[in-house]
Amino acid sequence: xxxxxxxxxxxxxxxxxxxxxxxxxxxxxxxxxxxxxxxxxxxxxxxxxxxxxxxxxxxxxxxxxxxxxxxxxxxxxxxxxxxxxxxxxxxxxxxxxxxxxxxxxxxxxxxxxxxxxxxxxxxxxxxxxxxxxxxxxxxxxxxxxxxxxxxxxxxxxxxxxxxxxxxxxxxxxxxxxxxxxxxxxxxxxxxxxxxxxxxxxxxxxxxxxxxxxxxxxxxxxxxxxxxxxxxxxxxxxxxxxxxxxxxxxxxxxxxxxxxxxxxxxxxxxxxxxxxxxxxxxxxxxxxxxxxxxxxxxxxxxxxxxxxxxxxxxxxxxxxxxxxxxxxxxxxxxxxxxxxxxxxxxxxxxxxxxxxxxxxxxxxxxxxxxxxxxxxxxxxxxxxxxxxxxxxxxxxxxxxxxxxxxxx
Ligand SMILES: Nc1nc2c(ncn2[C@@H]2O[C@H](COP(=O)(O)OP(=O)(O)OP(=O)(O)O)[C@@H](O)[C@H]2O)c(=O)[nH]1
Numbered sequence: 001x002x003x004x005x006x007x008x009x010x011x012x013x014x015x016x017x018x019x020x021x022x023x024x025x026x027x028x029x030x031x032x033x034x035x036x037x038x039x040x041x042x043x044x045x046x047x048x049x050x051x052x053x054x055x056x057x058x059x060x061x062x063x064x065x066x067x068x069x070x071x072x073x074x075x076x077x078x079x080x081x082x083x084x085x086x087x088x089x090x091x092x093x094x095x096x097x098x099x100x101x102x103x104x105x106x107x108x109x110x111x112x113x114x115x116x117x118x119x120x121x122x123x124x125x126x127x128x129x130x131x132x133x134x135x136x137x138x139x140x141x142x143x144x145x146x147x148x149x150x151x152x153x154x155x156x157x158x159x160x161x162x163x164x165x166x167x168x169x170x171x172x173x174x175x176x177x178x179x180x181x182x183x184x185x186x187x188x189x190x191x192x193x194x195x196x197x198x199x200x201x202x203x204x205x206x207x208x209x210x211x212x213x214x215x216x217x218x219x220x221x222x223x224x225x226x227x228x229x230x231x232x233x234x235x236x237x238x239x240x241x242x243x244x245x246x247x248x249x250x251x252x253x254x255x256x257x258x259x260x261x262x263x264x265x266x267x268x269x270x271x272x273x274x275x276x277x278x279x280x281x282x283x284x285x286x287x288x289x290x291x292x293x294x295x296x297x298x299x300x301x302x303x304x305x306x307x308x309x310x311x312x313x314x315x316x317x318x319x320x321x322x323x324x325x326x327x328x329x330x331x332x333x334x335x336x337x338x339x340x341x342x343x344x345x346x347x348x349x350x351x352x353x354x355x356x357x358x359x360x361x362x363x364x365x366x367x368x369x370x371x372x373x374x375x376x377x378x379x380x381x382x383x384x385x386x387x388x389x390x391x392x393x394x395x396x397x398x399x400x401x402x403x404x405x406x407x
Contacts, residue, residue, distance in 0.1 A: 012134060014131070014132055014133055014134040015103060015104070015105065015106055015132065015133050015134070016105050016106070016133075016134055016135075016136035016211060017105075017106040017107075017108060017123055017133045017134065017135055017136055018105065018106070018107045018108070018136050018137050018138075018139060018209070018210050018211075019108050019110065019116055019119055019120060019123075019135065019137070019138045019139070020032070020107055020108065020109045020110070020139050020141070021109075021110045021114060021116045021119075021138065021139070021140050021141070021160045021163075021164075022112065022140050022141030022142060022143075022160060022168075022170075023112050023113075023141075023142070023143070023147075023150050023154060023156065023157040023160060024111075024112030024113060024283045024284035024303065024332060025112060025143065025146075025283075025284050025301070025302075025303030025304075025306075026112065026141040026142060026143050026147075026170055027141050027143070027168075027170035027171060027199070027202060028109050028110075028112070028141055029109070030170075030201060030202040031141065031168070031170075031199065031202035031204070032046065032048075032107070032109055032202070033202060034201070034202035034203060034204070035107075035202070035204075035206055035210075038205075038206050040205075040206040040207060040210075041206055041210075042104075043101070043102055043103055043104035043105065044103070044104065044105045044106070044107055044210075045091055045103045045105070045106045045107070046106075046107050046108075046109065047084075047087055047088075047091075047106060047107070047108040047109065048109045049108070049109065049110055049111050049114065084108075084119060084122050084129075085122060085126055085128065085129055088106075088128075088129050088132070088133055089128060089129075091103065091106070092132050092133075105136070105210060105211060106133065107210065112156075112283075112284060112332075113156050113251055113283075113332070114156070114160075115156055115159050115160075116138055116140075116159060116160055116163045117159055117163060120135055120138060120163060123135040136210070136211065137165040137166065137209070137210070138163045138164050138165050138166075139164065139165065139166045139168060139209045139210075140160045140161055140163070140164035140166070140167050140168070140194075141167075141168045141170050141199070142157075142161065142167055142168070142169055142170065142183065142187070143170055143171050143175075143303070144169045144170060144171050144172045144174070144175035144179060144180055144183060144198075145171055145174050145175035145176075145179045145306075146303065146304060146306070147169075147179075147183040147186070148179065148182040148183045148185075148186050151183075151186045151190065152186070158190055161186075161187060161190045161191050161194075162190050162191055164191055164194045165194055166194055166195055166197060166208075166209050167187060167191065167194045167195070167196045167197070168196075168197050168198075168199045168204070168209070169183070169196055169197065169198045169199065170199050170200070170202075171200070172198050172199075172200055173200050173201075174306075184196075197209075250334075251283055251332050251333065251334045252332070252333055252334070252336070253330060253331065253332045253333075254330075254331050254333075254341060255287075255328055255329065255330050255331070256287075256328070256329045256331070256344070256345055256348050256349075257326050257327065257328050258289065258290060258326060258327030258328070258329075258348070259326055260290075261290045261291060261292040261293075261327075262289060262290065262291060262292060262327060262351055263291075263292050263351060263352075263353055263354045263357070264291045264292065264293075264298075264354070264372075265354040265357040265358055265361070265373060266351040266352040266353055266354055266356070266357040267289065267291070267348075267351055268357065268361075268369045268372035268373050269352065269357035269358075269360050269361050269364075269367065269369070269373075270347045270348060270351050270352065270357075271285075271300070271302070271307065271348075271369050271372070272307070272361070272364070272367035272368050272369035272370070272372075273347065273360075273364075273367070274344050274347060274348075275302055275304075275305050275307060275368040275369065276305065276364075276366070276367065276368060278333075278336060278340055278344065279304050279305030279368065280304065280305070281333050281334055281335055281336040281340070282302065282304060282305075282331060282332075282333055282336075283303075283304070283332045283333060283334055284302070284303055284330075284331075284332040285300070285301070285302040285303075285329060285330070285331050285332075286299070286300065286301045286302070286329070286330055287299070287300055287327065287328050287329035287330055288300075288313070288317075288327060288328055289310075289327040289329070290325050290326065290327040294312065296312050296313055296314055296315055296316065297312070297313050297315075297316050297317075297325075297327075298310045298311070298312050298313075299311040299312075299313060300329070300372075302368075305368050306368065307368045307369040307371060307372060308371075309371050309372075309375055310372055310375050329348070331344070358373075361373060
């Protein structure tokens, strides 16, 4: 053990907070799922925030610890001064009362549409929070293949990149070299100084992104400096911080419920047609489906026109005291006319049977959901289920799990 030198600066007793951000579907939940199994994550509290009336993300993050505190909220950047502060107050209160074991670090996963500036501002300037927590870094995930276009089209994505201390380039396995070059050209302008790390399927050592004491105000790109100044001015005037959502059409979220089991191939083909027709307006689609012939739910995920391989959960999540086995699909869309939303609802309410669907698929070789039709649906780990938007999930407080569990 090294001796503490009395001339060293005093050790900061505040709990470090890492803000994990990235545009819709960039891979934040995937990364968190990998991180929480790592021994270095012991004593980390997770705050998860979702966009949309029906939360899905927190069902996909493995609940590894015993303690979970639920806090109501909407989108983090729009309600930040209320709910984020309340979330951190609750966490601190529970720690002070010893209702939960010691927390060494907090990780906040923002929604894919969150503007991180008000989040960082709250951590640094809100009196209660700043006295107990300190911002330890902003880690921004960017989809290597879709990133360049997302940055061109979405102010939220640009702010997320502009605030980053580390940029994690995800899904490099799906992107070609020209996509990476186009993305690098955008990142060179938006945030040339943040190191870029390639991460595939969330695989990265926690020490490369957490606890690094990264956050360095003053070194922000000029455009971001302006956003920060606006946020400060609004906060001083007692107004809600101006978020990136003000700069362009607000994304809209709607949910389709399925009261009965769905035929998988019929559903896959209908979704493929929806993605092909409306993909450029579909920022994100994700949900749980009750598929005919399966006793467990299937997680489906799409980002724009890309449909990811479906994943089978081992069992239905609990809602309150009962199991709600209704399928549900959350759409987050931008600039999609009402008529198109009606069309999507209609197609999903009237799914073709499997035989009809397979015939349709045979004449549509470019269907984005082709991978769904031949999916083996691997089983994912355990999941948790709650309906509120905010979660504090204390990860593996106490003893660490053996490293082998991470693989
Ligand atoms: N091929 C590939 N797929 C990935 C990778 N990382 C994530 N994915 C998939 O991308 C999809 C979206 O990933 P998520 O982790 O849910 O993304 P997110 O950022 O949490 O999404 P939102 O919460 O909607 O913002 C999922 O189907 C993941 O399995 C990767 O490195 N390679």
